[in-house]
Every structure is written in structure tokens, then in C-alpha cells.
Amino acid sequence: MASTASTTVVLPAKIPLQLRDAAEPEELEEHLGQAERNYAARNPASKAAHEEALTVMPGGNTRSVLYSRPFPICMNRGVGNQLFDLDGHQYLDMLGEMTAGVYGHSHEIIRHALISTFDNVGVNIGAHTRGEVKLASLLCERFPCIEQLRFCNSGTEANLYALAIARRVTGKRKVIAFRGGYHGGVIGFAHGVGENNVDPQDWVLGTYNDEEALRDLFEANCDDVAAVIVEGMQGSGGCLPASLSFLQKIQSYASTHGIVFILDEVMTSRLHPSGLQGKYGLRPDLTTLGKTIGGGLSIGAFGGRKDFLETCDPRQSTALPHSGTFNNNTLAMEAGYAGLSKIYTPEATIALNGLGDSLRMKLQAVTKATKIVVTGIGAVLSFHFMDNGVVPSCERDIEQHAIPMLRRLLWFWCIERGYWIAERGMLSLVMGTRMSDVDSFVVVVEHFIATHKSLLQLE
Structure with missing residues (x-):
């Protein structure tokens, strides 16, 4: 059970807010x-850890999404579905490593x-092993x-390689993607083509869930386009499900x-025993995977026809090069196989996502x-604060109507009460x-609404 203990503090002087919407x-x-001052006062050890990190990493950070102002919480350990920070606070993990940590933090299987592989096979032995065949066979079956x-x-990496295959088989270069989509650290489309995107001139962007514009988007670019890449639910873009049509x-x-047709199932493969392609009866030419399939370790996969x-x-003498020292590393292969075959079985997948559906409906x-509106599919969901109270269907809706500072206020509220969620x-x-x-957790959200009723009521 999440800790709900509070701490009495002497509040420091007002901390100026950055990036405030006038x-x-x-x-x-x-x-x-007030929430930020409480946060700073409750977490002095995390603050000290951040200050130490600043000396060796820009911003004290090596994964941008984990940074929070005025400093991020520094965790000490995780056990099961619980997290413990340096200041002794306990949290119910409601984030699961941004979808990758479905197994929790200490599953015995x-x-x-991991130990069996370490003892009996070895770590990254630089050769083929049976482990990669087992995991590949299981994924092809799923x-x-x-x-x-x-x-x-x-x-x-999975998406980069899938795009390379599409370009080879078609002889074309450009790719259709959708605003708000995220396909990796160098393939993101929040607010357009990301500044660090690969091939910045090769993207043709459409609007997610805009069916009327699809025909023109394809017909106007078909001579130059090798692939279309899309998520069945935009995960990092706010857990916005695509309509089946x-x-x-x-x-x-x-x-x-x-x-x-490339379906990015890096996040969504965990939402159904055979991913959203199975749930919706889709037949993508190529599928990309990651996160959950590695048993909690770093992994990616690209497959299809x-x-x-x-x-x-x-x-083949003309084969596309595909190297990578850790592609078939023994730990990820064996942990991934154990996780999918013994823990996150089809039955367990249905059960966890049923629980997620229940949470979303209650919220x-x-x-x-x-x-407040809540979007998502199964066990992956997101809060949005919309000035019109309307469920967003694409990035444009969020840009026009979202109130990001309310979302930040909810984050402070949940963290203080022992529930670990993403600031976004x-x-x-x-x-x-x-x-x-x-x-x-639903009760915690109800209390948030009651406390901040004047900020949350629709005009």
C-alpha cells in the first residue's frame, strides 16, 4: 500500500515558477x-543527489523525460510494484518504467x-545461442x-532498421508519420519534426486520427514515399488511441x-496478447517491438514479412548491414523469454489490461x-487537462486546449501521497x-478534484 504519511515543514520563500502561462x-x-515548496522541503536527499549529478552530467540528467523541476526524485530501490526514494518515501509504482517495467522490480522468475544465464551461459559471449531462437520463436507465435x-x-533502433528495410524494398526515401507520434529518441514528432530527428527532410507529416485527409496525404506523396509508420495508440503523445477505421x-x-505499412508496437504490444494488430485485426508489413519483450532489460526487435x-x-552479398554488440545478449534473450512465457502470458495480459480498463473507466x-479527461487503452493511460473538457484525438487538440500547469499540480499531489506517475x-x-x-488511487484523484474544484470546473 502506498505511503500516505505527511511531513510538517517550515516553508522557504516562494520559489518562482518557470514557463508559466501568463x-x-x-x-x-x-x-x-506551495506544492513545489512542499516537494523541495520533503526531499532534501534527492536534491543533494541532483546537485552531485550536475557536476558530471548536463542538467544532472541522462534521460530527459525523467527530469522534473526543481529537481527529480532519486530512487534508492524498487521491490515488486513499490519504489523507495533516498528520503525514505515509499511509492506505489503506477508508471512501470514508461510501459517497459510490466514485471515490476524484483520478480523471482x-x-x-538472469542468475541462471549468468551461471550457466555467460554474459554477451559474442556468438549465437539458443536463447535468441527461443525468444524469436515465441514472438513469431504471439x-x-x-x-x-x-x-x-x-x-x-527497431524503427530505424524497419525504415531501412522499407527504403530498400521500395527504392524510395520519404516516410509518412503523424504529428504527436514518437518512434524513438531520434524519430519524434511532438510539434513537428524534432530538431534531433534523423533524415529531417524525408518526413511527410499528417494529422493523427484525421481520416478525411488520409487519401490526399497518400495520393499526393505516393511517388516518393517508402513507408508509413504509426502507433495504434500514441503513447508518449498522451495515450491517444487511433480509431480502428x-x-x-x-x-x-x-x-x-x-x-x-510499419506498425510501431514498442509500447502497445503489451495491451493485448498479440498487440494492437491482433486486437484490431491489422496486418502490417513490418512491426517494431521493444520495452516489455526484454523482461525489463534493454531490447528491440523488428519483424514482419x-x-x-x-x-x-x-x-546475401547485397544484404543490409545489421550489427550491434548487444543485439543477442544472453541476459535480455533469457529474461525476455522467461517473462513472456511464464509471467506475462496471454491470460495475464488480458487480466492486467482489464484492470487498466477498470481504472480508466473509474477515473x-x-x-x-x-x-480532466483520461485517455488510453488497457493498462496504459494518461491524464489531460483540457479547458473545454473534450477528449483529445490528436496533438492539435492538446496544443489548443491543454492546461499543462494543472497536470503538473496533479503530479505533485500524487507524489506527495505516495503514487508514482509521470509528470506528463x-x-x-x-x-x-x-x-x-x-x-x-481513484480516491486520491477525487480528493484532488474536491480540493481544486474552482480550478477544474468547466466554464
Whole structure:
């Protein structure tokens, strides 16, 4: 159970807020200032750890999404679905490592797989092992559209290699993607093409869930486009589900114009025993995977049609190069196989996502007629604070109507009460989470709404 203990503190002078929207009411500024001062006073050890980190890393950070103002919480350890920080606070992990940590932090089966592999196989032995074949076979069985696959080290790599295959088989260069989409550290489209994106001139951007514009988007660019890449639910973009008809039209137009259909299931593979492609009956040419499939270790995979994957067959003199020291590292192969075959089985997948559906529906009930809306599928969901109270369907809706400082206020509220969520509002349930955990979290949100009723009521 999450800790709800509070700490009495002497508040320091008001901490100035950065990036404040000038249009936000003074009341919100005051609540945020108070929350930030409480946070700073409650977490002196995390502050000290951050100051030490600043000496060796820019911003004291090596993973941007984990940074929080005025400093991030520094965790000491994780056990099951609980986290413990340097200041002795305990949290119920409602984030699950941004979807990758579905197994929690100390699952005995994963532990056994790692120790057994270390003792009996070795670590990264620089040769083929049976472990990679076992995991590949299991993934091909789970995802019928994946006839063959290859491993890599992350979802980012998986998408880069999938794009390379699409360009090889089509002889074309450009790629259709969608605003708000995220396909890896160098393939992101929040507010357009990211400044650090690879191939910045090769992207053709559409609007997510805009079915009416799809035909023109494909027809106007079909001569130059190699692939279309899309998430069945935009994860980092706010857990915005695509409509089934939107995905079906993408599949149809891609087939009509000889464009490779890449479904990014790096986050969404955990939402159904065979991913969203199985849930929705889609048949992508290529699928990319990561996060959950490695048993908690770094991993990626790209797979699909056998004739497409043959472009990476090293027996061919014209094969695309695909190297990577850790592609088939023994620990990730064995932990991934153990996780999917013994823990996150199809039955467990259905159960956890059913719990997530229940949480989302309960949250939608208590937030009804407020500025809070909750989106997602299964055990992955997100809070949005919309000035019109309307559920967003694309990045444009969020840009026009979101109130980001309210989302930050909720984050402070949950952290102080022992619930670990993302500052951007994302939740991702971990195995071991109980219905009682879900219900207690809903109560925390209800109390937040009651406390900040004047800020959350629709005009």
C-alpha cells in the first residue's frame, strides 16, 4: 500500500515558477508554488543527489523525460510494484518504467532467469545461442504478422532498421508519420519534426486520427514515399488511441500505393496478447517491438514479412548491414523469454489490461464534467487537462486546449501521497497491482478534484 504519511515543514520563500502561462489564474500559480515548496522541503536527499549529478552530467540528467523541476526524485530501490526514494518515501509504482517495467522490480522468475544465464551461459559471449531462437520463436507465435524478426537494443533502433528495410524494398526515401507520434529518441514528432530527428527532410507529416485527409496525404506523396509508420495508440503523445477505421485506411492506402505499412508496437504490444494488430485485426508489413519483450532489460526487435526480412540475410552479398554488440545478449534473450512465457502470458495480459480498463473507466466517472479527461487503452493511460473538457484525438487538440500547469499540480499531489506517475500525466500498471490499489488511487484523484474544484470546473 502506498505511503500516505505527511511531513510538517517550515516553508522557504516562494520559489518562482518557470514557463508559466501568463493566462493562467493567480490561484493556480499559488497552488503550484506551495506544492513545489512542499516537494523541495520533503526531499532534501534527492536534491543533494541532483546537485552531485550536475557536476558530471548536463542538467544532472541522462534521460530527459525523467527530469522534473526543481529537481527529480532519486530512487534508492524498487521491490515488486513499490519504489523507495533516498528520503525514505515509499511509492506505489503506477508508471512501470514508461510501459517497459510490466514485471515490476524484483520478480523471482526474472531473477532466476538472469542468475541462471549468468551461471550457466555467460554474459554477451559474442556468438549465437539458443536463447535468441527461443525468444524469436515465441514472438513469431504471439504476433502472426511477424514471420521472421531480428533483435536490436531499443525501440528506436527497431524503427530505424524497419525504415531501412522499407527504403530498400521500395527504392524510395520519404516516410509518412503523424504529428504527436514518437518512434524513438531520434524519430519524434511532438510539434513537428524534432530538431534531433534523423533524415529531417524525408518526413511527410499528417494529422493523427484525421481520416478525411488520409487519401490526399497518400495520393499526393505516393511517388516518393517508402513507408508509413504509426502507433495504434500514441503513447508518449498522451495515450491517444487511433480509431480502428483510421488504422484500416492507412493499411488500405499503403497497400494500394505500394507503401510499406510499419506498425510501431514498442509500447502497445503489451495491451493485448498479440498487440494492437491482433486486437484490431491489422496486418502490417513490418512491426517494431521493444520495452516489455526484454523482461525489463534493454531490447528491440523488428519483424514482419519474410520477403522483407530477407534484405537483412547475411548470406546475401547485397544484404543490409545489421550489427550491434548487444543485439543477442544472453541476459535480455533469457529474461525476455522467461517473462513472456511464464509471467506475462496471454491470460495475464488480458487480466492486467482489464484492470487498466477498470481504472480508466473509474477515473472517467469521477472526472466527469471537469477539465480532466483520461485517455488510453488497457493498462496504459494518461491524464489531460483540457479547458473545454473534450477528449483529445490528436496533438492539435492538446496544443489548443491543454492546461499543462494543472497536470503538473496533479503530479505533485500524487507524489506527495505516495503514487508514482509521470509528470506528463502518464500511467502504466505493473503486475501485482490490485483492484484495491486502483480504488485507492481513484480516491486520491477525487480528493484532488474536491480540493481544486474552482480550478477544474468547466466554464
